Amino acid sequence: MAQKLIIVESPAKANTIKKFLGRGYKVEATMGHIKDLPKSQLGVDIENNFEPKYITIRGKGEVINKLKKEAKNADKIFLATDPDREGEAISWHLANTLNIDKGSLCRIEFNEITSQAVKKAVNNPRTINMNLVDAQQARRILDRIVGYNISPLLWRKVKKGLSAGRVQSVATRIVCEREEEINNFIPQEYWNISANFLSPSSNQIFEAMFYGTQTKKLELKNEEEVNGLLEDLKKAVYTVKNIKKGTKRRNAAPPFTTSTLQQEAYRKLGFTTKKTMMIAQQLYEGIEIEGEGAVGLITYMRTDSTRISSEAQSQARTYIKNNYGDQYVPETPNKYKTKGKTQDAHEGVRPTSIDREPERVKDSLSRDQYRLYKLIYNRFLASQMTAAIYETMTINIKGGDYIFKAKGSRKMFPGYTVIYQEGNDDGREEKDTDINLPKLSENEVLELKTLNPSQHFTQAPPRYTEASLVKTLEELGIGRPSTYAPTISTIITRGYVVREGRNLVPTELGTLVNDLMIEFFNNIVDYKFTADMEEKLDKIEEGNEIWQNILADFYRPFKESLDHADKNIKKVEIADEESDEICEKCGARMVIKTGRYGKFLACPNFPDCRNTKPFVEKLDISCPKCNGQVVVRRTKKGRRFYGCENYPECDFVSWNMPSNKKCPICDSFMIVKKDRNGKENYLCSNKDCRYKMEEGQ
Known part of the structure; x- marks a missing residue:
């Protein structure tokens, strides 16, 4: 046959x-x-x-x-x-x-x-399609030329084991520049004034914020300004100047692209970009579903398009109508604009069948497969639903020459929000709570109850998370859907960047290599140059460029930079940091080195003495179980956790930063410091004790 x-x-x-x-x-x-x-x-x-x-x-x-x-x-x-x-x-x-x-x-x-x-x-x-093949060849050869020429140079001039890459070096630069921005940031003082007003007609107290005069917004910069203003505000008679009512529509986010899937999975599920792509690959290639056999649950997950097939869209609309009602189905199917240059060969990431609900297949999936599939399913379904509609109200309150503003909103129709809310970089979903104001009438006289000045300082820009770094790479046009996850994994594996909680922080080594790259290979780490190269690779794919010509145009100036760097980079000596550990084989004080899997202790008398040990970062904190010293450890994926130096005899571990403080309720358990919702809290490590204290209490 x-x-x-x-x-x-x-x-x-x-x-x-x-x-x-x-x-x-x-x-x-x-x-x-x-x-x-x-x-x-x-x-x-x-x-x-x-x-x-x-x-x-x-x-x-x-x-x-x-x-x-x-x-x-x-x-x-x-x-x-x-x-x-x-x-x-x-x-x-x-x-x-x-x-x-x-x-x-x-x-x-x-x-x-x-x-x-x-x-x-x-x-x-x-x-x-030889255009596709040539585009892949061009990228592969381009990256090989950069990596296999600059890396040995770094080995000779700086340290063995270093590497440079066309996209990884730009990603490292982005993280380093943000850290420099944070270090150079000078906080600026500013003040807000909130007021509580009583409406006699409704007998309700509500809050409004100081805006400025009737002609312009005022920026309050110091306490002296505020104190002078407060005297005037206390004497003023307050009336409702005007009330503005309106409606606001909030449209659903589009179906996932690779980038937005990685961002949202990181925000909502805590998945690294690498983990997201690994699980998405499993969902795409097929999972054994009870009663069905092997089934591909999602469409191809490497895409920068939000386009959805008319067939999938039609099925989603029917499902929404049957399960939620006509009012949740848009009159015409939702269409989403794509940002920048998009390869539209594929659809956005969606479930292959809208009838295969997450709960229906849950028992056939691992916990992480289920969570990611549910995220993709709900995002797609929400993207095909009507907008959420809000009633908005702004009340302008006049007091002499000054204006206060009170803003309220009420959800009139939930639309897509019955299924899905987008996440923020701190892991929380968007706030979507009603802010109710009393019924007021224009020219109504209000009673001022309190004036509440508050001092604030401008905040430095936040460090990058994996989610925000992917977003920035995409916005700059650097890399493509298939490159985000391996790029981030590489800069962490090479020791240029480390994870601290949710944040990406450059190491001393990463900063040093970045400085050398900027000085001697500026084009390689230039944002526009790298984005332009991506566009040239796209032109090869479209059949509008010859791949060898692109490489030739790149190689000539690159070779000049390489020769210049070889002659002018001076040998950089990176002194190893001494530790308190004594080598038991030769008696020397061991030094801290950084390898592929992070820091480790090594004997400085190498190669005569080849003794090495794991590096353990000790904290000045006592173990709550045995009074040993608490140390910082890392998982294989680089996530920090805390344990006792006497492991395995003592099994104390905590994901949260410990503290020497004792719980005033149960005493026997120490308090751990946990960064949550932007605030640092002390929580009792005893699961049966719910004591909580904010820092400063």
């Missing part, structure tokens, strides 16, 4: 596709790329028009032999790798390896792994 062979990247994807096709099909997986540039050398012939030297990836020989054997027995081969540049490049390497005519109709693609999508793709094969 004639057999058709379909080749995909992963076994999970293969298992899902198998169930949609009959006996005449066999599905095999490559386990990712099968060929790449060699790790041991540059692998690019600069003089021969940037000809790449591809080799079989170590460990893939057995996979290739199996594919060759299956290919011989097949009368037709379909290459069904992911629908993007990387997927196209894998198909191209497969075609070369299996001697498939690249001009033949061998390539199939689908945006979702469903029966309908897979069968439609099989019936509509196309040729390999």
Whole structure:
């Protein structure tokens, strides 16, 4: 019997596709790329028009032999790798390896792994898109040229093990510049004045904020100004000058793109970008659902488009009508504008079936799979619903020459908010509570009850989180959907940036390397230059640029910068920080070094003495269980937690920063410091004790 062979990247994807096709099909997986540039050398012939030297990836020989054997027995081969540049490049390497005519109709693609999508793709094969392949090659070779030339230079001049990359170096610069901004920030004093007024007609007290005079807003900069103003305000007679009523519509956010999915999963679920993409890949490739078998639950998750197919939109509208009512269905389907230059080949990220509700499939998913799927499902469903409508009211209150303003709002119709609220960078959802004001009439005289001046200081810009860094990279046009997660993982793994709570903080090493990159390779870390390069890669994909020409234009000035740096960068000595630990093998005081997995202790007499130990950061805090010393530890993913130095004999651990304070209620348990909702609170570590104290109490 004639057999058709379909080749995909992963076994999970293969298992899902198998169930949609009959006996005449066999599905095999490559386990990712099968060929790449060699790790041991540059692998690019600069003089021969940037000809790449591809080799079989170590460990893939057995996979290739199996594919060759299956290919011989097949009368037709379909290459069904992911629908993007990387997927196209894998198909191209497969075609070369299996001697498939690249001009033949061998390539199939689908945006979702469903029966309908897979069968439609099989019936509509196309040729390999060499523009996509060339765009991938150009990016790969470009990144190889940068990494394999600058990294050895950093090894020679600074320290072994360092690396530089085209996008990672820009990401490091963004984090470093924010830290510099924070360090140089000078707080500015300002004051607010709130007032409580009594409305005699309604017998209600309400709050209003000082605005200024009747002609302009006043900025209150110091206590002297405020005290002078308070004397005038106390003497004034207050009346309602005017009341402005209106309605405000708040539209739903669009379906997820890769970037917004990563941002929202970080804000709401606490997922790193890497974890989000790993779980999304599982949901895309297929999960064993009870009663259904392997099912792809979401569309392809690497996309910067918010476009949704008319079929999916129609199904969502029907679902909303049946489950929420006609008033939740917009008269015409919602359309969303995309920001900047968007690759519109794929849809936004959505569930493959609106009828496959999160609760229905919950028992077949892991906890994290369920949480991410629910996030994607609810966001998509909300994006197809009507706007939330609010009644707004602004009351201008006149007192002499001065104006106070009171603002209120009331939700009249919830619209999409019955399902979904966007998150903020601090992990909270948007506030959506009513602010009610009393019924007032114009010219009504009000009674001033209290004036409440409050001193404030302007705040430094916040450090980047993974969510806000992804957002910034996207806004600057740096990188593409597939690059955000690996870029952030790389700068953390290299020790240029560390996570402190939710924040990304540059290390001393990261700052040093960034300074060198700015001085000697300014183009590489220039925001506009990097964004322009992304546009050139897009033009290659569109068939409007030749990839070798783009590389040649880049390489000439890059080589000049490289030669200049090699001659002018002076050897930088990074002195190792001494620790209090004594090497038990030779008696030397051990030093703190930074490796791929963070800090560790090493003997300074290397290579004569090769003794190393884990680095433990000790805090001046006693363990509440055994009175040992509390130390800082890190998970494999770099998240900080706190434990006892006497582990494993003592099992004390806490995710929250400990304190030496004792709980006044239960005494035996210490209080831990927890940053929550922007405030630092002391919480009792005893789960049975609910004592809480704000800092300063």
